Amino acid sequence: MKVRRATMRDVARASGVSPATVSFVMNDAPDQTISEATRDRVRQAAADLGYRAHPIARALREGASRVVVLDVGGLPRDRVLERFVDGLEEELGAAGYALLVSYSRRSRRASIDAVGPRAVIDLAALYTRPGAIADGGWVDGMASHYLTQIEFLRQLGHRDVAVAVPARPDRFMRLMADYVRRAAEALGLPEPATLPVGGETATLAAVREQLGRVTAVAALTDSLALAVLAAMADAGASCPGDLAVIGWGDSAEAARWRPPLTSVRVDAATYGRRLARRALDLPADDTKPAATRVIRRATT
Known part of the structure; x- marks a missing residue:
């Protein structure tokens, strides 16, 4: 029992x-x-x-405030984050709390001063602090999500892979790129090359540089993957013939693009609900995320 x-x-x-x-x-x-x-x-x-405080939420003061502040920091504002926030807000709402999302340190401070929240969830810190969530929901779990991405390419026979990253990556994108490299190492693959995505001309040059060197591109986000596909079209390269491309996040644009983009689907909403429960010091064991999986389309 x-x-x-x-x-x-x-x-x-x-x-x-x-x-x-x-x-x-x-x-x-x-x-x-x-x-x-x-x-x-x-x-x-x-x-x-045997109580252990969770590092997820920090109660600020005793009082009647029913507001929780989510400090997003510099995390990419993509579909995964959107779903995560939806799940977090839904679960907090069920417990009678309102969610206030802060996208910068300055707005976080203003939010705290204005509403005196019940708790602050520093998602950026969790994102970069190994082991911050024991079940791997948002930090350690990110590595497993990218492992799914690279494992899929390996199963298709790809060994030489490039990782598509922003031309000027912030610390979060650098961390995500490191997850991809760790995943490749865990699978016994060579270290992935880097394909920087910037302006159209620079991205086109980066794609041309990798043609013939790698057989697949693993993008950190769907938006980066779509930029690679656009550059491939400009270069006259076929997908997946010349390069297979896989995104991450399974955005609506992934299915609408031509050719439709293969992407990794993460049950971010459930991770958000689990985080809400932990922030409120409620049991989260009955809230299980669906397995991360690849939605295969025409680019692989």
Whole structure:
């Protein structure tokens, strides 16, 4: 029989304080005047109950606010993120909370000052902090999602692969490209070449450089994959004859493009719902994402 995981509320009851105080103590929140005796009592109760604070949400203050702030940071604003936010908002709404999405540090600070949220979810930090989510939902799971992408190409017989990245990648795109390289290494494939996607002329030159060197392109996003397909058309190259191309995210544009783009579908909405449950310190075991899978179309 599965034992229920101790929650913040359990620790609060056992130590005789509020859940907010437990959160402040477990997260070492600054600017909180909590006596050392109370801190010791909370930590002892947490240890006795086997409670471990999730790194996902940080309660800011005790109060009546029913708002959760999602700090997206510099993450790509693609269909995957959109679905993720939809799932997060749906689950928070079911629990009586409203979601406020912040796309910059400046707007995050303004949001906190204005509404005094129940919690802040720093998605950018989770995205770059290995092991931040034990079930691999958003960080470690990203590697497995790209493993699905590269494994699909390997099963089709491709060994020499290029990864399509922005010409000026930010830290998130660099991390995602590293996931692709790790996936290739895990599958015993050569290290992927880099195909930078920028302006039309630069992308065309990058595609021409890879023709004859690699047989497939794994793009970090569908939008990058579509830019590669456009450059291939300008170069007079066929797809998948000269180059197979696979995107990531399964956007609506992937199916509408000609030729339709093969892409990786991630159940981002369910990952969002799981994150909402963890942010509110609720059980998430009954919320299982569907397996990541490849939607094969005409480009592979």
